[in-house]
Amino acid sequence: MDLSRPRRSLWRRLFLVASLLACGICQASGQIFITQTLGIKGYRTVLALDNIPEVQEYSWYRGANDSVGNMIISYKPPNAQQPGPMYTGRERVNREGSLLIRPTALNDTGNYTVRVVAGNETQRATGWLEVLELGSNPGISVNARALVENMDSVAADCHTNVTNITWYVNDVPTSSSDRTTISLDRKTFVIHRVSRYDRTLQCVIESFPEIFQRSERISLTVAYGPDYVLLRSNPDDFNGIVTAEIGSQVEMECICYSFPDLKYHWIHNSSLLNFSDAKMNLSSLAWEQMGRYRCIVENPVTELIMYTDVRIQAPREDLTCCPQRFLHLRIHGDVPHHADSAGWCLPLWSPDPCSDQPLLNQDKSGSMSVHLRPEDKTRRASR
Numbered sequence: 001m002d003l004s005r006p007r008r009s010l011w012r013r014l015f016l017v018a019s020l021l022a023c024g025i026c027q028a029s030g031q032i033f034i035t036q037t038l039g040i041k042g043y044r045t046v047l048a049l050d051n052i053p054e055v056q057e058y059s060w061y062r063g064a065n066d067s068v069g070n071m072i073i074s075y076k077p078p079n080a081q082q083p084g085p086m087y088t089g090r091e092r093v094n095r096e097g098s099l100l101i102r103p104t105a106l107n108d109t110g111n112y113t114v115r116v117v118a119g120n121e122t123q124r125a126t127g128w129l130e131v132l133e134l135g136s137n138p139g140i141s142v143n144a145r146a147l148v149e150n151m152d153s154v155a156a157d158c159h160t161n162v163t164n165i166t167w168y169v170n171d172v173p174t175s176s177s178d179r180t181t182i183s184l185d186r187k188t189f190v191i192h193r194v195s196r197y198d199r200t201l202q203c204v205i206e207s208f209p210e211i212f213q214r215s216e217r218i219s220l221t222v223a224y225g226p227d228y229v230l231l232r233s234n235p236d237d238f239n240g241i242v243t244a245e246i247g248s249q250v251e252m253e254c255i256c257y258s259f260p261d262l263k264y265h266w267i268h269n270s271s272l273l274n275f276s277d278a279k280m281n282l283s284s285l286a287w288e289q290m291g292r293y294r295c296i297v298e299n300p301v302t303e304l305i306m307y308t309d310v311r312i313q314a315p316r317e318d319l320t321c322c323p324q325r326f327l328h329l330r331i332h333g334d335v336p337h338h339a340d341s342a343g344w345c346l347p348l349w350s351p352d353p354c355s356d357q358p359l360l361n362q363d364k365s366g367s368m369s370v371h372l373r374p375e376d377k378t379r380r381a382s383r
Contacts, residue, residue, distance in 0.1 A: 137214060194220065200219055245314060252293065
């Protein structure tokens with residue numbers, strides 16, 4: 001923002017008061033005058049006019065008189081501008097007759113004279129411009145840049161002799177709060193329990209009114225999460241159960257929000273798998289791949305660990321498996337009996353996995369009995 005912008009800010013009013021005191025006689029007689037102001041090297045400077053009548057032409061001169069050789073530029077409303085011998089290419093006159101210099105140089109310091117032609121009257125006024133040079137931009141330092149959310153704090157120091165300091169977080173000005181503290185001299189700023197949303201820090205000084213100088217922008221790296229973990233599957237799970245047919249494809253993916261990248265671990269039926277990706281693909285589901293899966297996510301920086309479970313099982317009508325472990329049964333009333341077609345499964349261990357003999361026999365009365373081999377009967381009798 002330009003110091004010399006013709007606005008009625010506090011510093012402009014102070015300079016205006018000084019001009020009024022110096023030119024009180026001129027004002028009483030309706031004389032124009034130049035609002036004295038400061039200029040800053042490299043910025044825009046405005047030499048503004050007050051008490052202006054209806055003007056036909058403005059002419060600006062370098063020095064305390066309006067000789068032709070000193071003319072910088074003349075302006076006839078609405079838009080005719082004519083440069084003079086002292087024109088440097090940095091000057092122009094606006095519609096209010098003020099002289100604008102951009103950028104301002106240190107050697108622009110000195111007297112400036114304006115001649116105003118208003119009807120049959122010509123008025124002159126002279127003002128002084130003082131051009132100053134800004135000091136260096138403030139420095140900034142922090143005690144840490146890599147932090148953990150809700151655990152670490154960060155302290156920043158602004159290195160400057162200026163006392164008018166404003167602190168910025170994420171390019172937004174901030175003040176002391178229940179989470180932040182600014183020292184009495186405003187040179188130290190502390191964030192207690194940093195957040196993932198605290199991304200940048202910067203201090204800004206105002207050594208001259210409305211002239212702001214910024215420090216380097218410090219970037220913070222804040223580790224966070226995981227906040228939660230979800231397990232998305234195809235087919236979709238219902239209440240933590242994925243129903244899939246033997247030979248079909250099953251996809252599972254761990255989803256969570258965290259920084260930095262997570263480590264993934266998978267457990268199947270209490271056995272740790274040699275697999276560390278977020279996605280698991282079972283291209284052709286086998287019986288031994290049925291059961292419970294647990295996805296564990298670990299943030300190595302925050303040291304937070306979370307997990308979620310899902311169970312894969314076959315559809316109820318497909319609960320048929322190898323003949324060594326299950327027997328195909330059907331339900332007739334409350335009594336299970338053997339059938340040739342696949343139906344419900346009775347999870348009984350077969351005494352003879354290689355035998356074609358059914359485990360259950362049904363006599364003419366409909367009673368059910370378990371078929372045992374002779375050696376099984378011998379062991380049973382010995383008990």
